[in-house]
Amino acid sequence: xxxxxILAALRKHKAGVLLIALQVAxxxxxxxxxxxIIGQRVQRIHRPTGLxxxxxxxxxxxxxxxxxxxxxxxxxxxxxMLRTDVAALRNxxxxxxxxxxxxxxxxxxxxxxxxGMKPDQEHSTAQAAYYFGDEQMLPTLGLRLIAGRNFTxxxxxxxxxxxxxxxxxxxxxxALADKLFPDGNAVGKVIYVDGGKxxxxxxxxxxxxxxxxxxxxxxxxxxxxxxxxxxxxxxxARYAIRAKxxxxxxAMREAPKALFAVDPMRxxxxxxxxxxxxxxxxxxxxxxxxxxxxxxxxxxxxxxLILLCVTGAGIVGLTSFWVGQRHxxxxxxxxxGARKIDILRYFQLENLMIAGVGAAVGVALAVGLNLLLxxxxxxDRMPVLYVLLGLVVVLALGQAAVFAPARRAANVPPVVATxxx
Amino acid sequence: xxRYYIDLALRSLKRTPVLTALMVxxxxxxxxxxxxxxxxxxxxTDDPMPGRSAQLYTPHLDPLPLDHKQGGDGPDxxxxxxxxxxxxxxKAHRATRQAAMAGGSLLVRPGRTGLRPFYVxxxxxxxxxxxxxxxxxxxxxxxxxxxxxARARVVVLSDTLDxxxxxDADGIGQMVRMGDNDFRVIGVTADWSxxxxxxxxxxxxxxxxxxxxxxxLSVAVDLKLQTNGNQSGWGKGDAGMSLTGAEMTWLQFWxxxxxxxxxEAYRQxxxxxxxxxxxxxxxxxxxxxxKLYSLMGWLAHENLVPNDVRLQLWLALGFLFVCMINIxxxxxxxxxxRSxxxxxxxxxGAGRRDIFVQLGIESALIGVAGGALGLLVAQLxxxxxxQRPDDYAHLAQMDVPMLLGTLALAVAASVLAGLxxxxxxxxxxxxxxxxxx
Numbered sequence: 001x002x003x004x005x006i007l008a009a010l011r012k013h014k015a016g017v018l019l020i021a022l023q024v025a026x027x028x029x030x031x032x033x034x035x036x037i038i039g040q041r042v043q044r045i046h047r048p049t050g051l052x053x054x055x056x057x058x059x060x061x062x063x064x065x066x067x068x069x070x071x072x073x074x075x076x077x078x079x080x081m082l083r084t085d086v087a088a089l090r091n092x093x094x095x096x097x098x099x100x101x102x103x104x105x106x107x108x109x110x111x112x113x114x115x116g117m118k119p120d121q122e123h124s125t126a127q128a129a130y131y132f133g134d135e136q137m138l139p140t141l142g143l144r145l146i147a148g149r150n151f152t153x154x155x156x157x158x159x160x161x162x163x164x165x166x167x168x169x170x171x172x173x174x175a176l177a178d179k180l181f182p183d184g185n186a187v188g189k190v191i192y193v194d195g196g197k198x199x200x201x202x203x204x205x206x207x208x209x210x211x212x213x214x215x216x217x218x219x220x221x222x223x224x225x226x227x228x229x230x231x232x233x234x235x236x237a238r239y240a241i242r243a244k245x246x247x248x249x250x251a252m253r254e255a256p257k258a259l260f261a262v263d264p265m266r267x268x269x270x271x272x273x274x275x276x277x278x279x280x281x282x283x284x285x286x287x288x289x290x291x292x293x294x295x296x297x298x299x300x301x302x303x304x305l306i307l308l309c310v311t312g313a314g315i316v317g318l319t320s321f322w323v324g325q326r327h328x329x330x331x332x333x334x335x336x337g338a339r340k341i342d343i344l345r346y347f348q349l350e351n352l353m354i355a356g357v358g359a360a361v362g363v364a365l366a367v368g369l370n371l372l373l374x375x376x377x378x379x380d381r382m383p384v385l386y387v388l389l390g391l392v393v394v395l396a397l398g399q400a401a402v403f404a405p406a407r408r409a410a411n412v413p414p415v416v417a418t419x420x421x
Numbered sequence: 422x423x424r425y426y427i428d429l430a431l432r433s434l435k436r437t438p439v440l441t442a443l444m445v446x447x448x449x450x451x452x453x454x455x456x457x458x459x460x461x462x463x464x465x466t467d468d469p470m471p472g473r474s475a476q477l478y479t480p481h482l483d484p485l486p487l488d489h490k491q492g493g494d495g496p497d498x499x500x501x502x503x504x505x506x507x508x509x510x511x512k513a514h515r516a517t518r519q520a521a522m523a524g525g526s527l528l529v530r531p532g533r534t535g536l537r538p539f540y541v542x543x544x545x546x547x548x549x550x551x552x553x554x555x556x557x558x559x560x561x562x563x564x565x566x567x568x569x570x571a572r573a574r575v576v577v578l579s580d581t582l583d584x585x586x587x588x589d590a591d592g593i594g595q596m597v598r599m600g601d602n603d604f605r606v607i608g609v610t611a612d613w614s615x616x617x618x619x620x621x622x623x624x625x626x627x628x629x630x631x632x633x634x635x636x637x638l639s640v641a642v643d644l645k646l647q648t649n650g651n652q653s654g655w656g657k658g659d660a661g662m663s664l665t666g667a668e669m670t671w672l673q674f675w676x677x678x679x680x681x682x683x684x685e686a687y688r689q690x691x692x693x694x695x696x697x698x699x700x701x702x703x704x705x706x707x708x709x710x711x712k713l714y715s716l717m718g719w720l721a722h723e724n725l726v727p728n729d730v731r732l733q734l735w736l737a738l739g740f741l742f743v744c745m746i747n748i749x750x751x752x753x754x755x756x757x758x759r760s761x762x763x764x765x766x767x768x769x770g771a772g773r774r775d776i777f778v779q780l781g782i783e784s785a786l787i788g789v790a791g792g793a794l795g796l797l798v799a800q801l802x803x804x805x806x807x808q809r810p811d812d813y814a815h816l817a818q819m820d821v822p823m824l825l826g827t828l829a830l831a832v833a834a835s836v837l838a839g840l841x842x843x844x845x846x847x848x849x850x851x852x853x854x855x856x857x858x
Contacts, residue, residue, distance in 0.1 A: 015845065019750040026743045030736075064528060064538050065601065068645070162662075267528065267538055274810070288810075295809060296729060303736060306450055307743060313443050314747035321754030377732055 006350050009326075016318050021358035024394055027311045028362030029369050032390035034300040036370070036382045041293040041300075049105040049286075050173070050208030052142025055096075055243045056282040057252050058104055061259060061268040062236035075160045078233035081263070082158075088262045089241055090136075094251035097140040098241040101133040102232050104141075104282075105210040106289040110218065112211065113165065113194040115226065117180065121195055126179050128172070128224040129211035130165070130193075132232045133240075138171075138206070140242045146174060148187035148204030151229040161234035165194050171204040175223035193226065214289045216378055252279050308397055315401035319351065323409040330409050331416025340410040347406035348399060355398035359391050366390060422775075423782075430783035437755060441787070444751050444835075448791025451744030452831045453798020458734040460803060460823045464816040465628070465726050469615035473555055474716040478516075478684060479675050480691050482506055483710035484667070484703065489655055498653035499710075500623055501670035504642070506698075511547060515690050516676035516683070518553040521638055522546040523672050524622055524649035530598040531586050541582060541599075542649065543634035545641035551577075551610070553677045554620070559583075561593045561608030564637055572639050576604035582633040583609045600646050604636065616816060617725050619716055620675055622650030627725050628813040638672075667703060688713040730813075741834065748787075748838040756780055756846035763846060764854035776847035784839025785832050792831025799827060 010017050063081065067074035082100050089098040103109045114124025131137065135151045148171070155169055170191065177186035190199040209225040211218050243251035256268050256279060271277045274288050323330075330343055370382040434441045468474050483499050484506065491497060502510070507521040525545050530538045544550070551563040564575050576597060583592045583606075592606045617627035641648070642664050648671065656668030663669065678684045688711075695708035714722060756763075763776055771779075799819065806817040819827075 015753060015841070016750060019746055019753070023743060023746050023750070026739070026746070030739060030743070062528075062540075064530065068601070267540065291810060292729060299733065303454075303740060306454075307740060310447050310450065310744055310747055313447065314750050317440060317443055317751045318754050321758060324758065373732075377728055 003353075006346070006353065009329075010350065010354070013322065016322065017354055020315060020318060020354050021361065023311050023314055024355050024358030024398065025362035025365055027307055027397075028359055028390050028394045029365035030307055031304050031393060032362075032366040032386050033369050033373060033382065034304045035389065036386045037379070038297045038300045038304075039386070040380065041297040044214075045290045045293050045297075047210075048208070049210040050143060050206070051105060051282070052242075053282045053286065055245055055248050056140075056142070057241055057243065057248065057255075058107075058280050058282070058285065059239045059241065059255055059259070059268070060236070060278045061239075061266050063263070064265040064267060066235040068235065070160050070162065075158070075233045078160075078235070079158045079231060082231055082233060082237055084262055085237065085259055086239065088258045089239060089255060092251065092254050092258055094243050094247040094254055096242045096244045097136050098239055099133045099136040099140045100231055100237055101131060101137060101240045102238065103129075103131065103212045104238070104240055104285070105212055106214060106282075106285050107212045108214065108289065110212040112218075112221070115176070115180065115224075116192040116195055119192055119197045119199070121192060124195060126176060126224055127221040128176055128226045129213075129218075129221070131209070131225060131227045132230045133227070134229065134231060137227060137240075140240050141209075142242070143209055144207040145171075145204055146207045147177075147185070148202070150204060156229045156231065158231040158233055161232045164196075165228075166196055166198040167193065167200045167228040167230065168198075169203045169229055170200045171206060171227040172202055173209045173223055173225045174205055174207050176225065177202070177205050179224065248281060252281065255279065308393070311394075312397055312401040315351070315398055316405060319347070319402050319405040320408070323347070323405045326409075327412060327416060328419075330412045331414055331419075334412060334414035335417035343410040343412070344406050347402055347409055351398050351402040351406075352395065355395055359394055362394065363387055363391065426779045426782045427786065429779060430786045433755075433759065433783060434786065440751060440755055444748055444755075444787050445790045445794055447744045447747045447751070448788060448831055448835055449794025449798055451741040452792060452795030452827060452834065453802060454737040455741045456795060456799040456819075456823065456827045456830065457802030457806065457817075458730070458737040459826070460799065460819055461730060461806060461813070461817050462726065462734055463823060464818070465617070465730065465813055466720070467616075468717065469617055469619050469720075470554070470716065476517075476677050476679055477553070477675055477716040478678050478687070479673070479714050479716075479719050480510065480687070481712045481714065482691065482695055482704075483706045484670070484698070485706060486655060487705045496623055496651040496653060498655065498670045501651065501653070502672045502674050503667050503670050504665045504672065505667050507672045507674055509694070510674060510676075513690070513694075515687055516678050518549040518677040519674070520547045520550040520553055520676075521672050521674050522550060522620060523638065523641070524625060524632075525636070525641060526647055526649050527599040527634070529582075529586070532596075532598070533586070533588075536585075541633045542630060543636065544632045545636050545638040545646070545648070547638050549677075550635065553675065554613075556613055557611045559609045559611055560591065561606070563608055563635070569637050569639050572643055573637065574602065574604045574640060575607045575637065577608040577610060577635040578606055579610055579631070579633045580612050599634065599636075600644065602644055610635075617720065619720055620673055622673060623723060624651050625649070626812045628816055684713060684715075745834055745838045748835060749841055752784060752787075752839050752842040753845065756842045757849070760846070760849045760854045761857070763849065764851035767851040768855060773847045777843050780843035780846055781836060781839060784835045784843065787839075788832035788835030789828070791835060792828040795831050796824065796827050 067077045086098055086100050089095055102111060110129050112127055112129045115126045115128050116124050134156045135153050138145060138150050151169065172186060180186065180191060181189055186202045186205055189202050191202060193200055208223065211222055211225055241251060241255060256270060259268060268278045269276055270279060274284065366387055373379040374381060470477065481499055482502060484503055485498060511519055511521055523545050524542065526540055526542050528538050529541055548564055548566045548569050559580055563577055564573060568575060578592060586592065586597060587595060592609060595606050596603045597606060614631035618625060618630050621627060621630060650671060652669055652671040654662045654669035656666065676687065678687055691711035691713060692708045695704055695711045698704040699708055766776065803817045803819060807814055
């Protein structure tokens with residue numbers, strides 16, 4: 001199968017060749033990037049938070065008529081209400097452990113601050129999210145301690161929500177420990193939170209804990225968390241509760257009842273939608289946090305599919321037309337001894353060449369499109385694998401699309417050559 | 422001739438049903454996808470106050486210290502005003518109307534039994550708020566400037582909240598327990614939520630929030646009621662976060678200026694005010710940092726359209742482009758296949774221009790059919806967007822301009838796509854084709 005005849009034939013149909021090549025190029029560019037975006041989003045959706053997520057749920061509630069004001073008496077009263085609530089939750093038969101906590105990963109409600117290595121440090125070394133809870137925080141959330149120790153109950157303090165943040169002891173995540181103390185062993189060392197004067201000693205390191213926000217502004221500190229042994233007292237409270245294995249639904253029903261039994265003057269809705277409800281399992285929190293990513297992945301998938309169909313249809317249409325135009329030529333070739341398979345291979349090779357040229361341009365377009373998206377939409381650089389994958393998909397699509405018209409061409413009988421011009 | 426060409430076009434389309442179907446589908450899907458995203462962008466960037474937006478402006482000052490660095494993606498403190506600045510602008514009365522406001526969230530304890538306490542969102546505002554934004558009252562009225570000064574414990578409810586609390590009875594004159602205080606209802610407004618809620622703080626859900634109550638701002642500050650929105654302070658210690666302090670911004674401010682000349686005068690007043698504050702030692706940055714945004718300018722500055730929506734729009738347009746190239750290829754095939762028929766027409770006396778017009782009308786017909794399909798696809802796309810739990814999702818509806826736009830875009834796209842094939846077809850030499858027939 002020599003190339004010059006194929007090229008000569010194509011020179012007569014420059015417009016059509018250009019159009020198919022252009023379609024293939026654009027499809028390759030868009031499909032590569034779309035598959036890459038899907039891969040990125042799926043990766044984001046599945047990354048583990050570091051918590052033991054099954055059997056975990058969260059209750060958010062606020063008291064009606066609670067003491068307001070920043071004085072010590074109001075704070076102490078709120079603290080005793082909080083401790084009563086937590087005790088009631090811990091006493092439930094379906095509950096393994098419970099803790100009052102300010103926020104949880106994937107809730108998009110972040111309290112963060114700068115961490116420094118020296119007192120009064122102006123520009124922080126790293127940004128981190130703060131989690132305030134008592135000694136039950138680690139077992140309830142299911143965090144893995146890899147160095148040092150957990151807090152003891154004697155070390156837990158309590159303070160007003162808007163008070164100053166000066167913890168004596170902290171536990172940090174491994175990622176933060178590696179950033180602040182690259183030569184290992186953060187336990188026993190000292191950090192300064194919020195650019196303050198008072199030192200905080202690191203007593204333990206947990207393997208992994210994600211910050212509450214999944215939005216792009218938190219990307220640069222997603223794995224930097226600081227756990228602080230304190231209860232925050234305010235007119236509202238969040239409780240993270242671990243149910244006994246298999247008892248999640250029962251615990252989620254019993255927890256609001258127990259809280260209302262302690263004190264009916266509170267706002268705790270069991271609404272129909274996610275937004276209206278105050279009780280969320282962690283699976284629901286995760287689903288809600290990543291719904292935009294999921295939607296984007298689905299959209300990209302649909303667009304890919306439709307684009308491939310449209311390009312395929314275009315190739316089928318144009319190739320059918322060419323076959324019709326070259327009826328006589330095919331008949332002559334068959335009369336001169338070409339077999340059906342030769343005609344078939346001719347058209348498939350022709351399509352491969354056109355698609356090949358289109359794909360080569362498409363690779364350049366794909367890389368260019370990726371650079372554009374990196375610049376305007378904060379995407380990552382696309383690895384070569386996706387380009388190769390797109391290349392294979394598009395060439396296969398071309399071959400599949402040309403098969404039907406090529407078969408029709410192969411079925412042209414040699415007698416066509418004898419018909420008059 | 423026009424009717425003849427349409428007749429010819431219809432016959433020719435019917436003769437190649439598969440090809441015609443392919444082309445209509447390609448245009449339909451491309452147009453449908455594009456119009457879905459264009460409609461979403463259209464409703465998100467629409468004017469929330471048609472007829473009034475030209476007169477509404479929002480002033481912004483720069484009270485930050487010189488060494489303050491704006492960190493990353495954190496909220497910009499200069500988006501809001503400090504209490505002293507807002508009160509000064511209010512008292513200066515340089516605009517036709519002016520109002521300071523902030524969002525709030527309060528616990529309502531209904532008097533009726535059987536209704537549990539619930540939270541509502543609303544606004545703390547000054548007297549001019551209602552007239553400036555043209556809010557209509559079902560019953561009663563707003564409060565006056567004197568009520569602002571006297572810190573009167575009054576509240577204006579939305580119609581929805583009034584019905585929830587008082588049912589069919591008249592709520593005017595009744596007391597409502599909000600936060601931990603009692604307020605007297607003096608007015609009930611018709612439900613009003615402009616989309617986007619342009620006067621809300623940057624942290625609000627601009628397309629789905631609605632204000633259900635309105636309280637005088639001075640009362641809210643006195644009673645330390647809970648506020649929604651960004652509070653950005655740069656002072657040292659607890660004094661830096663005081664609501665009435667000079668080192669924390671949290672208030673939004675809107676003015677009504679009836680002509681561009683008055684807007685220019687107000688802008689100059691802001692610069693003069695900043696210069697005066699600088700000479701008093703309060704401001705540190707140049708007085709020309711003071712800005713006056715028009716309503717649409719402010720929405721553009723806030724950049725409310727999320728990046729994902731823009732990305733999807735560009736994707737849809739790229740998709741349309743690929744579909745159009747597809748159509749060009751298919752139309753080329755279709756027209757060149759009819760070289761014989763075209764040559765006969767040429768032999769009978771049709772000029773190249775007539776052939777061009779005939780083929781152009783054929784492309785337009787495909788565009789009309791594709792546009793109808795595109796409308797269906799767009800409705801499907803918009804329905805799927807409405808199922809999303811996003812802030813703006815419920816706004817994804819097509820209105821009449823968008824509907825007409827769909828058809829226009831479809832016809833334009835297919836006529837554009839048909840230009841090259843029609844030109845190629847009308848240049849075929851008739852003699853050669855006639856010989857082979």
